[in-house]
Amino acid sequence: LKLIDTYRSINDEGMVEKYNLTTRSYVQLPYINIIRKQKGLKRMTGIELALYIFKNGIDNDIIGLTEQGVINIMKKKLEKFNEEAKLRDMYYKRDLNRAANESEKQEIYEKGKIEGKIEGKAEGRIEGELKNTINFIEARYGIKDEEWISSLNEKQLKAIKKIIFKEDDYEKFKQRIDEINE
Numbered sequence: 001l002k003l004i005d006t007y008r009s010i011n012d013e014g015m016v017e018k019y020n021l022t023t024r025s026y027v028q029l030p031y032i033n034i035i036r037k038q039k040g041l042k043r044m045t046g047i048e049l050a051l052y053i054f055k056n057g058i059d060n061d062i063i064g065l066t067e068q069g070v071i072n073i074m075k076k077k078l079e080k081f082n083e084e085a086k087l088r089d090m091y092y093k094r095d096l097n098r099a100a101n102e103s104e105k106q107e108i109y110e111k112g113k114i115e116g117k118i119e120g121k122a123e124g125r126i127e128g129e130l131k132n133t134i135n136f137i138e139a140r141y142g143i144k145d146e147e148w149i150s151s152l153n154e155k156q157l158k159a160i161k162k163i164i165f166k167e168d169d170y171e172k173f174k175q176r177i178d179e180i181n182e
Contacts, residue, residue, distance in 0.1 A: 002028065002031075003027065003028055003031045003032060003035060003048065003051070004025055004026070004027050004028075004047070005025065005026045005028075006023055006024065006025045006026075007023065007024045007025075007026075008020060008022075008023050008024075009022065027051060029051065029054070029055045032048065032051045032052045032055050032056075033052075033055070033056070035048055035052075036052060041061055041062070041065060042065065049062075049065070050074075053074055058074060058075075058078065062074075129157070130149060130150060130157075133149055133157060133160055134146055134149050136160070136161075136164065137149065137160070137164070140164055140165075141170040141173070143170055145174075148174065152177065155180060156177050156178075156180050159176075159177060159180050160177060163176050163177060
């Protein structure tokens with residue numbers, strides 16, 4: 001595992017480009033926590049400490065390290081930040097905006113969740129009524145005609161309960177229901 005991997009431009013023979021001021025360094029931030037576990041804070045180099053602070057922030061263990069130059073620089077920056085009202089205000093406004101944005105997202109999520117439940121209940125009610133109607137007709141006539149019942153509109157479905165006991169013949173019952181229009 002490598003915390004920092006640095007690259008420079010080279011030619012086909014492997015020679016580093018002359019007067020090249022460009023180097024690329026890739027930092028694998030998750031590795032810094034592994035390095036801390038292996039070395040401990042006191043044995044970490046300055047760059048490792050800076051990366052650790054960048055990844056995890058300043059905690060009590062970091063503040064206790066006074067012999068490291070990086071830590072002193074970070075402490076000074078933190079003190080300067082705390083002294084400058086303008087910087088603090090900018091930070092708090094950014095933090096408030098972030099919190100408001102998260103709150104708005106949560107509110108939209110909750111609203112969508114409630115609407116989804118309402119729609120689901122309505123669909124479930126309709127499905128339940130269709131099953132009850134199918135069972136009701138099957139109990140009365142001994143015929144399970146799911147396809148026909150599913151094709152009926154709301155007015156026809158309501159009429160079933162009124163007409164079902166008036167007709168003894170299933171075909172006549174079905175014909176009367178089919179004659180009902182919206």
